[in-house]
Amino acid sequence: MLELKACATTARLSHELFSSTLILFFSESCGTAVDVACVLRAGWVASLPWCNLGNVAYDSEGAAIHRERDVMDIKARSVAWKTGGTCSTKVGNRPGNTKKNRYKDVVPYDETRVILSLLQEEGHGDYINANFIRGTDGSHAYIATQGPLPHTLLDFWRLVWEFGITVILMACQETENGRKKCERYWAQEQGPLQTGPFCITLIKEMPVNADIILRTLRVTFQKESRSVHQLQFMSWPDHGVPSNPDHILTMVEEARRLHGAGPEPLLVHCSAGCGRTGVLCAVDYVRQLLLTQTIPPNFNLFDVVLEMRKQRPAAVQTEEQYRFLYHTVAQLFSRTLQNTSPHHQKLKENCAPIGKDSLSLRISPEPSATSRPPGGVLSRSISVPGSQTRTMADTYAVVQKRGAPAGAGRGTRVPSSTDTIIYSQVTPRSQRPVAHTEDATGTTPPGRVPVDLNPPGPDAYEEVTNGPQTGGLGFNLRIGRPKGPRDPPAEWTRVCLAAGIVSTVCGRTIFQGKIYGGQMASSERWPWQASLLFHGSHICGAVLIDKNWVASAAHCFLRSRKPSDYRILLGYNQLGSPTNFSRQMTVNKLILHENYHKFHHQGNDIALIQLHRPVAYSSSIFPACVPENTMKVFQARSCWISGWGMLREDKFLPSPFPLQEAEVSLIDNKECETFFHTSESIGQYNAIKDDMICAGDVKNGKSICLGDTGGPLVCSLNGSWYVVGLGSWSAACLEPISSPNIFTKVSYYSNWIKKKKEETPDADPFSAPADENAPTLVGWRSFNTGTILKPSICRALLSSQVLLLQSIWFQIP
Template identity: 75%
Template sequence: MSHNLDAARSFLEQLEEQGGLKGEVLAAEFSDILVRSAAWKADGVRSTEVGSRPENIQKNRYKDVVPYDQTRVILSLLQEEGHGDYINGNFIQGADGNQSYIATQGPLPHTLLDFWRLVWEFEIKVILMACRETENGRKKCERYWAQEHKPLQIGFFCITLTKETQLKADIILRTLQVTFQKESRFVHQLQYMSWPDRGVPSNPDNILIMVDEARRLQGCGPPGPLCVHCSAGCGRTGVLCIVDYVRQLLLTQMIPPNFSLFNLVLEIRKQRPAAVQTEEQYRFLYHTVAQMFYSALQTTSPHYQNLKENWAPLYDDTLSLWTSPALRASPRPPSGVLRSISVSGAPTVPMADTYAVVHKRRAPAGARPVAQEHSTEEKPLYSQVKSRTQRPGAQTEDMRASLPGRVPANQSPAGPDAYEDVTEGAQTGGLGFNLRIGRPKGPRDPPAEWTRV
């Protein structure tokens, strides 16, 4: 277990040294991935001859996303009925060395039968779908599942919807009963509804929930592959496969000491073309893996107990949180705790005891008169607001959350205690903190008067 966590910690520290999620190192890594991937086909390391045959070209949703011959899925079911062995899909090896994933495109109208041949032949229990049927007015995937009370007949397969659940705001879980030659099986489909094409989700949380649920539905039976698809079956599909791959490494405590997300993406791309399609998706993958590693370390290491909850939005650099000069000057723990982690015992920066308040010289017209002290000396323009903790008899508040601008959770910012008392001759009848506009008499009338809270 310690080796597993050491590898996770090393990954996080290296990511910090590279500049975090916004660092230029990640951009350079992804450019290198694109160059190497292009070279594989040019050098003959990977070929796409079968998918480029005239009889198979029409089965590819996109002409530039054709499965590699070396890892393509070969269909044998129903070949005697005259159906070919081709489908735009590739096997991807999992953390255990088995063919854990089938990465494929969203079915076309004329490849629906091929899709269900794949599901049945390879005993797929769970389908992960990372797209909608239509996105930005363009068809991205043909509906291959049944709707409520509307069984779907596709060739020799009869598909019935038995249950549909909104697992999360962005995730739909469907349970399908598939019948083929008098045999029935249940297949679960998890569809992520708000993942833009060539883009990324707003944060990793729902993606992690999705793969967790997929593994729960997969159960502990025979380790059949997960079927993963989006529209082209490369960008979003690749991200999902790698997230689950790393999750399996964590669960089995098999993270290698030299774990590299760069090398892992390269390895997956050797099996499915264009897996993890954009630099934005590559950074999101780093973000998601970092969150998984942080969570693992947080539960086992005291230095990670106070992990900041700052993972969204994605492009706030979660590895470079702003800290005060006093915190930046604090010594680094021997284990190398990252800047985004609160170290117990670090000095806190107290708020100032007093603040200046500017006062108007005279009350606005129409305000009720306020008794003033008879003095020829003019009231000061500035006065001070004192902290509650400095007032006699006040109870000491919990200062652990005393960051500038923060309001205690049990106190409304607009409540009567939202501001401190004004001292040293402040004008309470003027336009200050504790004043508000009274309700107007009519929709066109100006405010009737300034009234005190």
């Protein structure tokens, strides 16, 4: 069983970490001979070194071996840029501007400096000691600036207002070691702060943890008011580092939660706006790479810091800060791993050292002992659950290779001879199915095994053969020693192969923390939210539960059981305004619960939708977790419903059809049932069964409405979002007295979901219809039979018990 550890156990992540499958590489030490357990699945593209972190290895104490050399190299390049004119600072050194610089040796680069235009007509200049720093998408994601001086307070708030800043990260104190480091620019409880035309008022101040304070400020300028959040790290010494990397990650995560998905940059400062500021920007930058799945194959922190140094002088200033940055990023990956599904413990290792000539690994449905086939090639196998048809896209091999001796120059980032890297990936080009076979001869039928390979690069030497094997899923992989002059010092050391084994990350969103009576949801807040289309029109909500499967309510499919009649929309916030992340997916198979409507009305109201092709995850498309049947969902602290349904039964959602959300409370089934025991005329609808769960906000009238059913009720549990319910039925969504909504209880069906997924063959991507563009206009079909069950309830039918419960629970006056 594999075990999660900190950096004492090497771990490597692919940039698909937030995609369909978690890719882990574990070892017991960080040395030259690293044992690697490969956990691979379709979609894996590149590996991210962990303990190496791009040419920086850790010894047993966790110290960076090459940190001193790296910092000296970075500083030397920075000096060369300045003296060579690459990074000019002429504007900041002008006589009228030098007095605005807190430190004479920290002057913003001209090319990336922030230029102020607000209030210029009143005689205020355009200069402030601040630089833009690009984010992962190339936009101005950060503004790095110094702590304001008494005479630059106005310029500071001009910057905040002009660039729409909503979150400020402060990494220093006002005074450190008896020296003034930052003029106080925020208000205190004693009263507002006035600087020029800006009035700043403190709304709230509260600790986030022992090191961080969160202040909420109201800024008023020319009769307009805005909210600005400030996070101040109270214990970060100048030229030093904090004692706890976890608190830095908390600060960055909290900043992104407060910031939302808007385009405005984060404003980051310390005293000089370089060392501590650079660390915060770099940590957030790497975190965004993880969230957006854009970590490059050659990722390393040296290049990240070097690129930031080109935009802001002295970003990540000291060797100690540089080392701390490595530890913090390692902690970021560790925290990410700890938030993954525990199913990784079921993974099996299938690695073996390469023999004298090559190594052959295969995959079979049953485990077998290690054998040595003709030719002296070592052969091993692993077990693949089930015998369903798979494609070779599910199978990968990874080669770990010792690097050539150092000496190619820093620019090429060649690993030293003591480093070990994941060198290459083997991906069969063929997408032909490889089926389980019962051939008694033990020979895979001709045509079942792909003979071609898509080499990952010019330095890879792989050959896939279709030689005899013991039968079952798989292919023979032969990887020989390097040939020719391309990389003669290199040596293959290990090959690992795995398939059909997956550990899924789920329930993560860049936000922590209709629908009738609800509010518009922020972009990317609910990345698992899906729209079910029938002939191009929205009829129900749905929820993504993994890269191939979507869940919804069975009643949404009463019109038709033909998969081709339906489409799934993912990555939408506004149905009328698709983005680059929006996708329209075709449906391969519909699975309605076999007992739907059989034993009681609206019982077993659940359906699974298999997509033709796996969906690529992003910050806009990501699955919710499916709770186990033993999970205590009533312990959840926060539960939300979301959807694109009607605002009322007589009012459609207006264009561009924004996603609606509402926070609700879970209600015990017995208490919930009292809302529906009103008369025999609706008695056929009123039974709240064990496979149902109730939720709502009766006081504020937040409920699901027409078009919301089938969509998710999600609750935050153990740091992840779980789809606790699927919208099933409710009373009319605009009654004189509101009642709870009834959802299909997903945990009740967790075993059914697993069983159906396991016994359903993988979709054949070649049978899918041609790719379709995400629609720019989504219609609404009339919501009639099969969309929602809504027993009518009138105030006159409500019992005194219900009215009393409402007045007690929800304080209705």
